[in-house]
Amino acid sequence: MKKITFLLLLIAGNMFAQSNSKFEKTMVKQIDLLDKAKAGTDFVNAANAFERIANAETKEWLPLYYQSYALVLSANDEKDNVKKDAVLDKALEIANKADKLSPDNSEIVTLQSWITSMKIGIDPATRGQKLGMEAGMLTAHAIELNPENPRPYFLQGTGLLFTPEQFGGGKAKALPILEKAIEKFNAFKPANAMMPNWGKEFAQKMLDECKK
Amino acid sequence: MYLSKHVISWLFFLIIIQSATAQTKISGTVTDQKNNPVAGANIVIRDSYDGASSDASGKFQFTSDETGDVIIVCSLIGFSPSDKKIKLQGDAIEINFKLKETSNELNTVTITAGAFEASDEKKMVILRPLDIVTTAGSQGDIYGALQTLPGTQPTQDQEGLFVRGGDAAEAKTLIDGIEVANPYFSSVPDVPQRSRFSPFMFKGTNFSTGGYSAQYGQAMSSVLALESEDLPPRSIGNIGIMSVGGGGGYMHRWKKTSAGVFANYFNLAPYFAIIKQNRDWDSPPQTFSSSAIFRHKTSETGIIKAFINYQYSDLSLNFENLEDVTGKSKNHFGLNNYNIFSTLSYKEVLNKWTVQAAGSYSKDINRIYARPQHLLFSNQLWQGRAVVSRSISELSSIRGGAEVKYNDFSNLYNNFRVDSTEMFTAVFLEGDAYITRKLVARAGIRVENSYLLRASNLAPRISVAYKLGKFDQLNVAYGDYYQTPDKNYLIFTNLDHFEKATHYILNYQYVNEKRTFRVEAYYKKYNHLVQTTNMASNVYATAFATGDDGKGFAQGIDFFWRDKQTFKYVDYWVSYSFLDTKRKYLYYPFEVQPTFASKHVVSVVMKRWFPKLRSSIGFTYVYAAGRPYYNPNKTNENNFLSDRTNDYNNLSLTWSYLTSIGRHFTVISAAVNNVLGIESAYSYRYSTDGLRRSAVGATSKRSFFIGVFISFGEDRTE
Incomplete structure (x- = not known):
């Protein structure tokens, strides 16, 4: 009987290990693919892949987070404003879903802020005031939730860089924030290979832009 | 043991199966x-x-x-x-x-006949809420901006929307579905008044010049439906300092709730002391306004809004006494007004259902001193409205609703007092049926009853729209529109009919993100218009109804072109309205072109953004063909209202400069109205014997405005 029990445990353990490692393995593989993605279709395919994982793993926030993140990257390449807006709306919807699974998560709030500020770009005159306020609040909240997360600083710095000096933006204002972002990036260690770990290169580029 | 051996091998088999693919x-x-x-x-x-x-x-x-x-x-x-x-x-x-x-703005037709929508939420709209405040000549007034749209008449001697041959009483303003009984400051003879509400309060503006849905009643010409803002993204305060006064307010934001108070005070005395006025002011207008706003999200999709606004204003001025041959004596006119407007509304969306309910109380008191007369008009209005709609497929929907208005009013003419009440009820039912995404039909019916008139009406409304291409569509609309005659006529005279207008509209429009072209032809027939005693010679005299067999028609064509694409940083629109209208109503014994109607109206609005100067500079040019005016020497069928004023031309300029004071976003705004200083008479006022007259022109040759508006609670704008 002992043998049987042992075998049963073995099977159960095997199944568990398999499913768990399958999630991790697939996620890490897809994150790697996403990091290497270049064109709009790569991002769409990556978003689709994460959507599939999210479909099966309904309790995990990470597949949703990456689906949303990949959608935002794909929206960057979209020229048609109507489509771009629809993609960003979808990205926000997915990020909000992730937020429900993992409330008060600095990374998700950062993503929500990023999407909000990208939505401004579609019609700055109309959306600037309202969404600008919203994006700013979300960034501040993301920092409050985790002051060590470099990504909200990066968003904040980039936002300031592209805001005219007269409205409280400009290179001089952006520089210290972006320097802080880089500092935080250097210190940042993701808890595991699946955790968000993007933005350092962008941040460096923005910092170089600042120093020009 | 055999059994367990068997089990073991079976389990091994399972493991193999599980691993095999x-x-x-x-x-x-x-x-x-x-x-x-x-x-x-x-x-x-x-x-x-x-x-x-x-x-x-x-x-x-x-x-x-x-x-x-x-x-x-x-x-x-x-x-x-x-x-x-x-x-x-x-x-x-x-x-x-x-x-x-899935259906979207590009592949799905919408009902557009008669409608000008200003919204931030949709992409393909004709106007944005911001356009309203940045239009030169509008002076931040919603109605001023709407007067640059085709179908409207730029009347300069009185306030209100005169739409397609209809007078101002035929246009209704609604806030969240509730009628605003007094949307403007109390009327003063020959001095046009502003709207009582700031355009910043509203997230959506739906202005219809005809053919509107069965949801709206008691308006024969036009409906302006305003939708108030939801919760602000964060706590926010503002201060405004203007050449005519100042004010400010603060709105606090909690997680699901926001509440705020606002107040302002205007006094035109200092401004009138500097800029010469064409009116003989005894005491220049002063206004005190205060309001409180409360909003609470009851769920993801549900919201409760409460709004209360209190205003006090007074003024007095003198008019030339035309009856006095020496020209030395004056007629005096003084006005005190108290106004309260309050609403409480609730909206919730549950799956396929949308429920909207609103209640309102408003009170308006006008005390008029026109020596030796003393008049007091007091008006209380309670309103309730509920609308339920249900979607029945991806796009099609059906909605029904009911309205109740209880109006309690009292008029005091020196020592003679009249009290009366009016009870108005209405129900409507309407459906939008999408036959395909390209073809939609809206059919509705509205039934109304007036206690004071002792009459009911039944108004059918139909609108059919067909999408021709990605950006353009055709729309036809028909409808009957009823209105209870002004209650002051009903107190003394037994009238039997609602005033009635029938609209026929053909609309074509092309709208993409950057350009809009819209052309609309219409025919409107009027019946049962109220007729009154003769034209009053005194500014304060009251006319009495003599019957309700007035009638008339209006036909015309409206063009609108807007372009944000051709010139960088430039946004301009051009409107042209052709209007052919005649009516027998009020003191008109014959069917004639009314005094408020211009045959041709052109307006050009242009705004340019100068990024380096952080400035927006805009102008508005308005041309209106001369209007008829009343001449007591011409009262027969051939010459009644046959005189025309000169054509009206006006160029206004506005300049807005965006900056920050400390960390606070600031806008400095300056405007000049009638830059060219063209003087025109809008009408003439005659003595009873018709021997002497005086022209009614602009209140001043040019008007100037400067203001500084500071927002707190946001450190930057995009």
Whole structure:
């Protein structure tokens, strides 16, 4: 009987290990693919892949987070404003879903802020005031939730860089924030290979832009 | 032991099975309804990791370890997902998907006849809320901006919207579905008044010049439906300092609730001391306003809004006494006004249902001193309104609602006092039926009853729209529109009929993100218009109804062109309205062109943004053909109202400078009205014997405005 029990445990353990490692393995593989993605279709395919994982793993926030993140990257390449807006709306919807699974998560709030500020770009005159306020609040909240997360600083710095000096933006204002972002990036260690770990290169580029 | 041995080998077998892969190859193509390949679609086996994306030719291929009956789903942003049941047994499966586009602003027709919508939420709208405050000549007044749209008349001697041959009483203003009984400051003879509400309060403005839905009643010409803002993104304060006064307010934001108070005070005395006025002011206008706003989100989709506004204003001025041959004596006119407007509304969306309910109380008191007369008009209005709508398919919907208004009013003419009450009820039912995405029909019916008039009416409304291409569409509309005659006529005279207008409209419009072209032809027939005693010679005299067999018509064509694309940083629009109208009403014994109607009206609005100067500079040019005016020497059928004023020309300029004071976003705004200083008479006032007259012109040759507006609570703008 002992043998049987042992075998049963073995099977159960095997199944568990398999499913768990399958999630991790697939996620890490897809994150790697996403990091290497270049064109709009790569991002769409990556978003689709994460959507599939999210479909099966309904309790995990990470597949949703990456689906949303990949959608935002794909929206960057979209020229048609109507489509771009629809993609960003979808990205926000997915990020909000992730937020429900993992409330008060600095990374998700950062993503929500990023999407909000990208939505401004579609019609700055109309959306600037309202969404600008919203994006700013979300960034501040993301920092409050985790002051060590470099990504909200990066968003904040980039936002300031592209805001005219007269409205409280400009290179001089952006520089210290972006320097802080880089500092935080250097210190940042993701808890595991699946955790968000993007933005350092962008941040460096923005910092170089600042120093020009 | 045999048994356990058997079990062990069976378990081993299980482990092997589990590790072994029984792969099925799945492939296929994704297309749209027109068989064009669709790239980027996500094909997935439900509850598994297995799936793929379609490539540029719509093809996809993947393998799955799953076995048995599974559901395979194909989805893409902008399309309705499609799912199919398949059986996986290891044999290769080919499966194709045909996706259907979900409805969006480009592929779905909407009802547009008569409508000008200003919204931030949709992309293909004619106006943005911001356009209203940045239009030169509007002076931040909603109605001023609407007067640059086709179908409206730029009347300069009185306030209100005169739409397509209709007078100001035929236009109604609604806030969240509730009628605003006194949308303007109390009327003063020959001095046009502003709107009582700031345009910043509203997120949506829906201005209709005809053919509107059965939801709206008691308006024969036009409906302006304003939708108030939701919760602000964060706590926010503002201060405004202007050449005519100042004010400010603060709104606090909690998680699901916001509440705020606002107050301002205007006094025109200092301004009038500097800029010469064409009116003999005894005491220049002063106004005190205060309001409180409360909003609470009851759920993700539910919101309660409460709003209360209190205003006090007074003024007095003198008019030339035309009866006095020496020209030395004056007629005095003084006015005190108290106004309260309050609403409480609730809206919730639950799956297919939308429920809106609103209640309102308003009170308006006008005390008029026109020596030796003393008049007091007091008016209390309670309103209730509920609308329920239900969607019956992706696009089609049906809605019904009811309205109750209880109006309690009292008029005091020196020592003679009249009290009366009016009870008005209405119900409506309306459906939007999408036959295809390109073809929609809206049919509605409205039934109203007036206690004071002792009459009921039944008004059918129909509108059919067809989408011709991606950006353009055709719309036809027909409807009956009833209105209870002004209650002051009903107190002394027994009238039997609602005043009635029938609209026929043909609309074509092309709207993309940057350009709009719209042309609308209409015919309007009027019946049962109230007729009154003769034209009053005194500014304060009251006319009495003599009957309700007035009638008339209005026909015309409206053009609108807006372009934000051709010139960088430039946004301009051009409106032209042709109006042919005649009516027998009030003191007109014959069917004639009314005094408020211009045959031709052109307005050009232009705004240019100068990024380096952080400034927006705009102008508005308005031309209106001369209007008829009353001459007591011409009262027969051939010459009644046959005189015309000179044509009206006006150029206004506005300049807005964006900056920050400390960390606070600041706008400095300056405006000049009638830059060219063209003086025109809007009408003439005659003595009873018709021997002497005086021209009614602008209140001043040019008018100037300067203001500084500071916002707190936001450190930057994009």
